[in-house]
Amino acid sequence: MADVRLALEPFDPAAELTAFAAAHGGAGGIVSFLGQVRAGEGVEALELRHFPPLTLPGMQALAQTTRDRWPLAGLCIIHRSGVMHPGDPIVFVATAARHRRDAFAAADFAMDHLKSDAWFWKREQAAGHWRWIEPREQDHADLARWGRG
Amino acid sequence: MTVANPLVDQFARRISYLRLSVIDRCDLRCAYCMPERMTFLPKAEVLTLEELHQLALGFIARGITRLRLTGGEPLVRRDMIELVRAIGRKLGANDGNGGLEELTLTTNGTRLAEFADSLRGAGVRRINISLDTLDRATFAKITRRDMLPQVLEGIAAAREAGLTVKLNTVALKGINEAEIPDLVGWAHGQGIELTLIEIMPLGEVEQDRFDHYLPLSTVRDSLDRRWTLTPSSHRTGGPARYVDVAETGGRLGFITPLTNNFCEGCNRIRVTATGQLHPCLGGTEQVDLRGALRSADPEAALAAALEFAMRIKPARHNFLIDRPGAAPALARHMSTTGG
Amino acid sequence: MAKLLFLGQLEDIAGAPDLTVPLQGPTTLADILLMLPPILGDALSGPKVKLALNGTLVTSADLILIDADELAFLPPVSGG
Numbered sequence: 273m274a275d276v277r278l279a280l281e282p283f284d285p286a287a288e289l290t291a292f293a294a295a296h297g298g299a300g301g302i303v304s305f306l307g308q309v310r311a312g313e314g315v316e317a318l319e320l321r322h323f324p325p326l327t328l329p330g331m332q333a334l335a336q337t338t339r340d341r342w343p344l345a346g347l348c349i350i351h352r353s354g355v356m357h358p359g360d361p362i363v364f365v366a367t368a369a370r371h372r373r374d375a376f377a378a379a380d381f382a383m384d385h386l387k388s389d390a391w392f393w394k395r396e397q398a399a400g401h402w403r404w405i406e407p408r409e410q411d412h413a414d415l416a417r418w419g420r421g
Numbered sequence: 422m423t424v425a426n427p428l429v430d431q432f433a434r435r436i437s438y439l440r441l442s443v444i445d446r447c448d449l450r451c452a453y454c455m456p457e458r459m460t461f462l463p464k465a466e467v468l469t470l471e472e473l474h475q476l477a478l479g480f481i482a483r484g485i486t487r488l489r490l491t492g493g494e495p496l497v498r499r500d501m502i503e504l505v506r507a508i509g510r511k512l513g514a515n516d517g518n519g520g521l522e523e524l525t526l527t528t529n530g531t532r533l534a535e536f537a538d539s540l541r542g543a544g545v546r547r548i549n550i551s552l553d554t555l556d557r558a559t560f561a562k563i564t565r566r567d568m569l570p571q572v573l574e575g576i577a578a579a580r581e582a583g584l585t586v587k588l589n590t591v592a593l594k595g596i597n598e599a600e601i602p603d604l605v606g607w608a609h610g611q612g613i614e615l616t617l618i619e620i621m622p623l624g625e626v627e628q629d630r631f632d633h634y635l636p637l638s639t640v641r642d643s644l645d646r647r648w649t650l651t652p653s654s655h656r657t658g659g660p661a662r663y664v665d666v667a668e669t670g671g672r673l674g675f676i677t678p679l680t681n682n683f684c685e686g687c688n689r690i691r692v693t694a695t696g697q698l699h700p701c702l703g704g705t706e707q708v709d710l711r712g713a714l715r716s717a718d719p720e721a722a723l724a725a726a727l728e729f730a731m732r733i734k735p736a737r738h739n740f741l742i743d744r745p746g747a748a749p750a751l752a753r754h755m756s757t758t759g760g
Numbered sequence: 761m762a763k764l765l766f767l768g769q770l771e772d773i774a775g776a777p778d779l780t781v782p783l784q785g786p787t788t789l790a791d792i793l794l795m796l797p798p799i800l801g802d803a804l805s806g807p808k809v810k811l812a813l814n815g816t817l818v819t820s821a822d823l824i825l826i827d828a829d830e831l832a833f834l835p836p837v838s839g840g
Contacts, residue, residue, distance in 0.1 A: 320839070321767065321768065323765075323767055323812070323832060323834065324815075325812060325815030325816070325832075326812060326815070326817065326834075336460070339460045340455070340459060340460055343458045351839070363839075386839055387839055388837065388839070389837070389839075390837060390839045391834070391837055391839075392837055392838065392839035393767055393768030393769075393835070393837060393838060394838045394839065395768075395769075404768055404769035404772065404838075405838045406836070406838065407836045407837065407838045408838075411838075431822070431824055432822075701819070704818075704819040704820075705817045705819055706816060706817060706818055706819060707816065707817070708816060729814065729816070732813075732823070732824065732826075733813055733816065733818045733820060733823070734820070735818070735819045735820035735822075736820055736822050
């Protein structure tokens with residue numbers, strides 16, 4: 273079963289990884305990815321907005337697709353929504369599998385889809401001004417690597 | 422058969438055809454449909470026999486007259502025959518709550534030898550069987566299971582039971598491509614109609630690379646060189662286009678996923694094994710009927726959900742290449758949990 | 761009355777996260793967009809804006825809204 277959460281408050285990725293590893297002690301390999309708010313470039317804060325009817329259901333569907341595609345022992349996806357500051361965790365993905373390649377590929381797949389396919393909108397505050405972030409072409413190119421569907 | 426309150430969408434299309442998936446599981450593992458190690462849904466997610474029956478009755482009362490049961494593989498559901506019998510009682514019914522004109526089934530045929538007589542007894546007259554090859558090794562390669570003998574036995578049993586069989590064949594480049602004329606000839610030789618189905622071209626699929634896209638135009642060209650094909654005016658209300666083959670005396674259908682010139686007359690909707698209503702094959706719309714069925718007032722909730730579905734059924738589907746999640750190809754072969 | 765929700769940068773163009781519009785009976789989306797300031801109407805009908813009616817994604821732009829409907833306008837996402 274996948275553990276999929278939309279976090280409206282800060283979460284502790286280290287504790288999540290420890291708990292995930294403990295829950296999947298029998299898996300041969302665990303891969304985790306942590307995305308955090310970048311420091312520098314004058315960014316003071318970052319806000320993610322979500323749309324309740326679609327965001328968490330979409331993340332759950334992504335988890336199901338990921339599990340259909342790779343033989344995973346476990347999958348954890350946590351994504352923040354709300355206002356964050358540099359260094360704060362935004363997104364955490366962990367996969368547990370018998371073989372490391374499955375774990376790496378599944379985590380990569382889930383991240384690419386969270387970046388460009390999940391129902392989140394992002395804006396940044398710099399010099400006191402908020403600015404919405406446009407989707408990046410690179411994110412769509414990343415997604416295209418996986419084929420469609 | 423008329424009902425008091427038929428399902429009509431906002432484009433005044435009367436909805437009379439329902440494809441109802443009864444299970445996401447399958448005993449085959451066709452590479453174009455699901456991964457080898459498929460994660461199936463927990464049982465509680467899938468509609469129960471009672472829920473499927475209640476749903477079917479609800480749809481029939483709203484003017485559905487043709488109902489096709491699909492999967493996964495419907496015949497791996499343990500209580501399948503019970504369900505077919507229950508729904509079959511609505512065939513020709515005239516009790517004021519609607520009636521069915523036809524109850525059909527799409528199956529891979531592996532279990533037909535066992536169930537053909539019971540299906541016929543329950544009122545089924547026509548079934549569609551998915552078959553991509555007559556070569557045992559090729560069958561095992563496509564489906565990852567060595568079950569061709571069971572399928573052929575199933576087809577024979579269905580015919581002996583008096584069921585009209587139609588074959589659906591997915592055209593796969595480099596796999597069954599060379600064999601398609603023989604397959605068509607074999608089917609027509611027994612009076613069986615066959616429809617060829619094109620899959621969407623897939624990109625790089627990690628570890629499970631499946632790139633056997635074969636345009637049906639290519640297949641048709643090669644069949645045209647061998648036989649005399651005459652476009653047929655036969656229509657079923659679905660996406661298939663037909664030709665008559667002079668030499669075999671049979672009819673051959675073609676289904677390409679990009680064909681959308683049948684949207685105007687679209688009279689169909691489909692429901693997944695988890696009770697999610699998809700008003701359009703190519704759309705992302707989804708209405709939760711299971712939630713309605715499991716609510717405090719199922720009848721009212723179901724009626725409200727159906728009204729909503731009629732409002733959002735799109736005018737036409739939109740098979741855009743840049744829209745992930747909309748992959749429309751082959752709904753009848755896709756198990757319910759995919760993409 | 762129907763409620764329109766604006767996600768992402770559409771909120772800035774609309775000047776508010778949502779807007780309630782009065783309906784005299786069932787009204788097409790096209791007619792509702794005409795009630796709005798042109799700059800907002802244009803932004804909402806852009807080709808990349810997706811729609812969710814009462815929480816369900818819809819692909820048809822030929823929608824008819826009825827009383828108590830909630831229609832969300834979803835611009836391209838930018839997550840993670």
